[in-house]
Each structure stands twice: as C-alpha cells, then as structure tokens.
Amino acid sequence: MITRTIQLTYEHRVIFTRSIFDPANPVLRDLIATARGTGRHPVKTLLVVDQGLATADPLLEERIARYAEAHREVIGFTGAPLLLPGGEACKNDWSLVERIWQRIHADGICRHSFVIAAGGGALLDLTGFAATTAHRGIRHIRLPTTTLSQGDGGVGVKNGVNYFGKKNWVGTFAIPHAVVNDLDFLRLLPPPQRRAGIIEAIKVSLIRDRSLFETMEAMSGSLAQLEEQALETVIRRSAELHMNHIALGGDPFELGSARPLDFGHWSAHKLEQISGFRLGHGEAVAIGMAVDLIYAHRLGLLSAEDEQRALSLIRAVGFDLHAPELTIRQNGELVIVRGLEEFREHLGGELTITLVTGIGRAVEVHEMDTTVLSQVLDELTVRFGSAQAGPVSASRVA
Ligand SMILES: NC(=O)c1ccc[n+]([C@@H]2O[C@H](COP(=O)([O-])OP(=O)(O)OC[C@H]3O[C@@H](n4cnc5c(N)ncnc54)[C@H](O)[C@@H]3O)[C@@H](O)[C@H]2O)c1
Numbered sequence: 560m561i562t563r564t565i566q567l568t569y570e571h572r573v574i575f576t577r578s579i580f581d582p583a584n585p586v587l588r589d590l591i592a593t594a595r596g597t598g599r600h601p602v603k604t605l606l607v608v609d610q611g612l613a614t615a616d617p618l619l620e621e622r623i624a625r626y627a628e629a630h631r632e633v634i635g636f637t638g639a640p641l642l643l644p645g646g647e648a649c650k651n652d653w654s655l656v657e658r659i660w661q662r663i664h665a666d667g668i669c670r671h672s673f674v675i676a677a678g679g680g681a682l683l684d685l686t687g688f689a690a691t692t693a694h695r696g697i698r699h700i701r702l703p704t705t706t707l708s709q710g711d712g713g714v715g716v717k718n719g720v721n722y723f724g725k726k727n728w729v730g731t732f733a734i735p736h737a738v739v740n741d742l743d744f745l746r747l748l749p750p751p752q753r754r755a756g757i758i759e760a761i762k763v764s765l766i767r768d769r770s771l772f773e774t775m776e777a778m779s780g781s782l783a784q785l786e787e788q789a790l791e792t793v794i795r796r797s798a799e800l801h802m803n804h805i806a807l808g809g810d811p812f813e814l815g816s817a818r819p820l821d822f823g824h825w826s827a828h829k830l831e832q833i834s835g836f837r838l839g840h841g842e843a844v845a846i847g848m849a850v851d852l853i854y855a856h857r858l859g860l861l862s863a864e865d866e867q868r869a870l871s872l873i874r875a876v877g878f879d880l881h882a883p884e885l886t887i888r889q890n891g892e893l894v895i896v897r898g899l900e901e902f903r904e905h906l907g908g909e910l911t912i913t914l915v916t917g918i919g920r921a922v923e924v925h926e927m928d929t930t931v932l933s934q935v936l937d938e939l940t941v942r943f944g945s946a947q948a949g950p951v952s953a954s955r956v957a
C-alpha cells in the first residue's frame with residue numbers, strides 16, 4: 560500500500576455589502592483582481608442572473624452594464640448576463656444546466672475564469688452545479704439575493720439540481736471563491752419572502768446560540784415589521800453560525816448522518832410537498848420546528864418554559880404554527896410521518912433527528928415515536944389551529 564496525505568486549505572468568506580454593481584463598490588473587482596495574481600489580462604467572467612431578480616429590479620441590467628464597463632480591465636465579462644428563471648422550477652429543468660454549460664463553452668470560460676451567480680438559493684444551486692462540473696470545476700462566486708439564501712443556503716458549500724423527481728439528487732460540494740451578501744437586494748422581496756430567512760436564524764439560535772435567540776426576542780417587534788436593521792443583524796449572525804458549522808463542525812462535506820442545521824426540516828419538507836407548495840419553505844420550517852419542540856417537551860427533553868419561549872418567538876415574528884395539511888391521513892396513516900423515512904433516505908445512513916433540549920442546546924436522536932408524534936399534531940391543532948400569529952397563550956392539552 561502506498562499512502563499519501565493530501566492537505567488542502569480553503570478560505571470560506573462571506574462579504575456583506577450594499578450596491579454591489581455600483582462602479583464605486585470595490586468588492587467584486589478586488590475579489591477578482593486578487594485571484595488574477597500577476598496576470599495583466601482581464602479575467603473572463605460569466606454572470607448568471609435570476610430572472611425574478613431582474614424583473615423586480617428593472618434597472619439592474621443597466622447597472623451591470625455600467626459596472627462592467629467601469630471595471631473591464633480586471634473583470635472580463637463575456638457579454639451580457641445570462642438571464643435564467645429562478646425559483647425551485649429552475650432546479651427541475653436539466654436544459655438550464657446545459658444552457659449554462661453552453662455559455663461556458665462558447666465564451667471560452669476555463670478554470671482560470673469565474674462564474675458569478677446572482678439570485679435566490681435555487682438559481683445559486685443550479686449555477687454552482689453547472690460551474691463546478693464544467694472543466695472539473697470553475698471558480699464561482701455566489702450573490703444570494705433572498706433573506707433565506709443570505710443567512711442560510713447561499714453561504715453553504717453545496718450545489719445541485721433535482722433529478723429522478725428527487726431534490727438535490729445530483730450535485731457537488733465545492734467551496735465558493737466567495738459569497739457576497741448585498742443587503743439592498745432584500746428590499747425587492749415581497750414580505751413573506753423577506754420574513755422567510757428569519758426562521759432559519761431562529762433555528763440556528765435554538766440549536767447553537769442562546770445569545771442570538773435572546774437578541775431576536777428583544778428585537779421581535781422590529782423583525783415582525785421586517786425592519787431592515789433587525790433583518791441585517793440576524794442574517795449576519797445566522798450566516799456566521801452556518802459558516803462556523805461548515806468550517807469548524809468537523810464534517811463540511813456531510814459524510815456523517817447528522818445534519819443539525821436541518822432541525823425542524825424532516826416534517827417541513829413533507830409539509831411543503833403535501834401542501835402543493837402553498838406553504839413556502841420558511842412557513843413550513845416554522846411549523847416543522849413547532850412539531851419537534853413540542854415532541855421534545857413531551858419526551859421530557861425540553862422544559863415547558865423553553866418550549867413556550869421558542870414557540871412564542873416563532874409566532875411573534877409572524878409565523879403560524881399550524882397548517883391543516885399536518886393531520887391529513889391516508890389509509891389511516893398520517894402522511895406527514897412519511898417525511899421521516901424520506902429524510903433518512905435523503906441524508907443516507909441512520910435516521911438522525913436533531914431535538915432541542917434548551918435554548919441554544921440540542922441532541923441527536925435516531926428514532927421518533929409515532930404515537931407521541933400523533934399526539935403532538937393534535938396538540939398543535941388544538942393550540943394553534945385557529946390562532947393567528949402572535950404571542951403564545953399558556954393553554955396546553957394533556
Ligand atoms: N445549497 C444549499 O446548501 C442550500 C441550503 C438551503 C436551501 N437551498 C436551496 O435554496 C432554494 C431556495 O432558495 P430561496 O429561498 O432563496 O428561494 P428561490 O431561489 O426559490 O427564490 C424565490 C423567488 O424569488 C425570486 N427572487 C430572488 N431574489 C429576489 C429579489 N431580491 N427580489 C425579488 N425576487 C427575487 C426568484 O426568482 C424566485 O422566483 C431551494 O432550492 C433549496 O433547496 C440550498
């Protein structure tokens with residue numbers, strides 16, 4: 560046997576800025592100038608833009624053109640941006656992967672070039688996948704433009720599209736050259752989508768960071784109003800905690816079965832699906848977290864006080880804790896419970912569910928008692944079935 564150790568060191572960086580395509584903003588230019596080393600030529604760069612973003616910001620393309628002109632000595636944009644539809648549908652359309660490859664091929668983009676993606680998490684996953692598979696991996700820069708992607712998915716190291724009807728079935732792990740969070744883009748989002756990212760921040764605070772949870776409690780009024788400064792504070796900390804998990808958690812490429820950042824997600828994914836995507840990801844995660852918080856309390860893992868506090872914060876920032884789809888049955892069986900097996904399949908290996916044991920603390924369990932789960936769903940219906948989002952009352956069912 561011949562063995563050699565290969566050690567690679569990566570810098571994972573997320574930069575916060577505003578007006579990324581203002582010619583006076585040095586962020587992208589500096590990122591690319593540093594990467595070009597001593598070379599004197601502009602670095603070939605393909606920019607892929609989410610059509611939903613371009614529609615919400617009709618002046619975006621014009622700004623990009625002015626920006627490209629101002630920095631043409633460093634960034635060699637290969638023509639106009641490639642505009643592609645965003646949203647989950649783009650990850651179901653393999654022809655879009657080929658369209659990105661086509662441009663990479665036609666523009667002569669190579670491993671010394673860059674692909675930049677600006678858009679929601681779905682467009683970033685699609686473009687990252689196309690970039691990291693072409694020529695065995697072209698450097699890519701992510702510009703997430705939703706609250707969800709700026710504080711959560713967009714700052715990660717995963718790319719992928721859906722295949723065989725399964726989410727993220729084909730994809731890559733690749734550390735982006737950089738992630739740039741331009742907070743100005745968030746102003747363009749409709750309120751439910753601006754709110755969606757808050758739930759991922761509550762999620763990560765519940766499993767990892769009591770002080771973020773308390774900050775969010777103190778700011779819950781401003782968060783409910785979607786005030787910019789409050790959003791910015793939680794996105795920053797949420798992004799930081801995600802990066803800590805990737806860089807310091809010991810499993811950046813997810814070889815193990817544990818996925819703590821998927822707390823509350825096993826039922827959320829199923830809820831999104833059985834609601835026919837009436838519920839957005841954030842709304843489904845809010846309910847999914849409520850399910851697992853009440854479950855943990857019923858098992859004696861979480862105190863009534865902490866359960867109440869967590870549910871209160873979720874509602875105070877504007878999320879409902881119930882959906883009628885929760886209790887749909889087929890052949891007498893709760894459909895939502897199938898989410899457990901699908902989650903196990905998705906992670907591979909042993910079923911691993913993260914449960915909160917106190918604000919900022921979590922454990923992993925490897926089975927869920929479906930009788931208790933069924934009681935939890937009934938409890939959610941009784942406590943929150945007809946309630947609007949707002950503070951949680953103390954009424955409980957036995
Ligand atoms: N790679 C990862 O680690 C990871 C982690 C979590 C989630 N994800 C993925 O992220 C995706 C969800 O991302 P998302 O929540 O950002 O939503 P999204 O990408 O589905 O975008 C939602 C909609 O908003 C539009 N849009 C984007 N930016 C906008 C803006 N600033 N103003 C107005 N409209 C805008 C898009 O065109 C789209 O129609 C899912 O596919 C999920 O699987 C990936």
Ligand SMILES: [Zn+2]
Binds near residue numbers: 711759840844
């Ligand atoms: Zn999520």
